[in-house]
Amino acid sequence: MTYQDKVILITGASSGIGKELALLLAAEKARIILSARNEAHLLEVQAQCLSLTPHCHVLPMDITDERQVQEGAASAIAIYGRIDVLINNAGVTQRSKLIDTSPAAIRKLMEVNFFGPMMLTTALLPQFKAQQQGQIVVISSMAGLFGYPWRSGYNAAKHALQGYFETLQTEQPIPGLSTTIICPGRIHTDITYSAITGDGSAYGAMDPGQAHGIPVDVCARKIVKAMRNKKKLVLIARMEKVLLWMKRYFPPLFYFIARKGN
């Protein structure tokens, strides 16, 4: 099965994993709708996609603004008359200790990483219902499966995302709708530049751990493979998988090792 002619809305498509997914799916001649806040970056990605597929639109939208999400969902449907795949990928990480992190910063992390994808999904479910088919892909994180230092609000938001979309998988309100949850570990993207710190400001640097993460093209290829196979949950990680195993089967070692992380 290929994604040729499938209408695919990708959030967070202006950089990193979202951009890489757009290019891979454009190479399959999908009809891509690229969304994020930065229109100039979206237009650059669009130009690259249009060298691979004749169909690619940009849809600037702040995923934390309910009105923009409502209007964005309607505009996305209007472009091709349907949505076959929604990829909830937009997200922002965190670099600050819990004790130093303000409630406002935690709220910001919840808005982008949980309320945004939840609102967009809610806005598009009636369309999936009318079509009686579709696919939702959620880029969660290994941080959705265990708590890790310096990411209290990010962990909380990704755990919420995990719970929300697992519920969608268990309720299955639309028989032809599949939901795939992806949990990446560290992937080499620019994500730490925009990471939120304790007072809500941006971290503004590449984390050394991030720089040694899984290459973004490798991650994107695994995501597309998981989408194609309609997997429920896929972990794309290295050491984080070992940590998850420890948390389940040898919790003292998990806490000992995780405490040293950053």
Ligand SMILES: NC(=O)c1ccc[n+]([C@@H]2O[C@H](COP(=O)([O-])OP(=O)(O)OC[C@H]3O[C@@H](n4cnc5c(N)ncnc54)[C@H](OP(=O)(O)O)[C@@H]3O)[C@@H](O)[C@H]2O)c1
């Ligand atoms: N990189 C990793 O190690 C890693 C690991 C696990 C999970 N993930 C998840 O993977 C996803 C993509 O991350 P990435 O690594 O590709 O990071 P990235 O390069 O920083 O991309 C994040 C994307 O989200 C968009 N975005 C941020 N805030 C937004 C908002 N309010 N409204 C709409 N779009 C917004 C950004 O675009 P604009 O700034 O233009 O809006 C950007 O396109 C995220 O959900 C992240 O949590 C990443």
